[in-house]
């Protein structure tokens with residue numbers, strides 16, 4: 676073999692090795708690309724996702740004598756409009772995603788739809804109010820309206836209502852309740868999500884058979900009667916928060932006929948990956964001693980949605 680031939684052979688070998696390496700590199704790149712496709716999308720798919728769901732009751736105005744003793748009895752679960760304002764302002768400033776109960780179900784539990792891209796970089800939170808008190812409508816809704824306008828982003832309140840008490844104000848221990856029209860007004864403007872809290876606020880675990888089913892079904896029926904024509908997607912009353920946070924396996928046997936999810940009141944975060952039962956969704960409790968700072972700390976623990984990079 677001449678020197679030239681040897682040189683030629685070395686060249687061919689080099690070319691071959693180069694091509695092989697190039698191909699291997701390409702294969703390697705394609706492999707990484709395919710794997711990345713699988714693990715790309717929202718980082719929440721793989722990370723532990725934590726969603727705070729905050730539970731309030733009535734909202735009072737600390738600067739209005741009509742909302743204070745002796746004119747109005749004080750309750751453990753009351754929260755002031757002034758403190759709520761600090762908390763909500765923080766959520767708007769930090770661009771939180773105010774979830775509705777159906778958002779939670781569709782995007783995180785059922786996962787029937789991908790999370791819309793506009794929520795990238797946001798933290799999810801759900802703000803709920805139990806019992807349908809009038810103070811939510813007179814004291815909290817104006818705050819939400821004002822902030823939504825200011826930040827050009829609609830906030831959302833989830834109201835768990837007992838339809839039997841709509842519009843009723845007996846005085847004393849029995850606080851005034853929102854009317855059907857209040858609910859319709861807040862819903863039409865996009866601020867309220869209206870869901871069930873049982874028909875008459877009975878402890879569901881203390882009811883059996885027909886009584887239990889009626890307490891659940893009548894509530895949903897009444898809410899739909901009140902809101903039906905506004906509810907094109909039939910999601911009013913599709914979800915329930917248990918009165919006293921109480922549910923058990925007997926209750927859960929009936930629930931799927933009427934509701935997609937059920938909310939507890941147990942002072943825990945909802946951790947999506949750990950949730951085995953859509954009828955046991957955790958909520959963080961509040962009372963008059965919960966400071967806005969406490970709530971902000973809770974909100975900060977929510978997971979942030981981020982889109983993963985390819986590598």
Ligand SMILES: [Zn+2]
Pocket residue numbers: 805806872876917918919
């Ligand atoms: Zn309640």
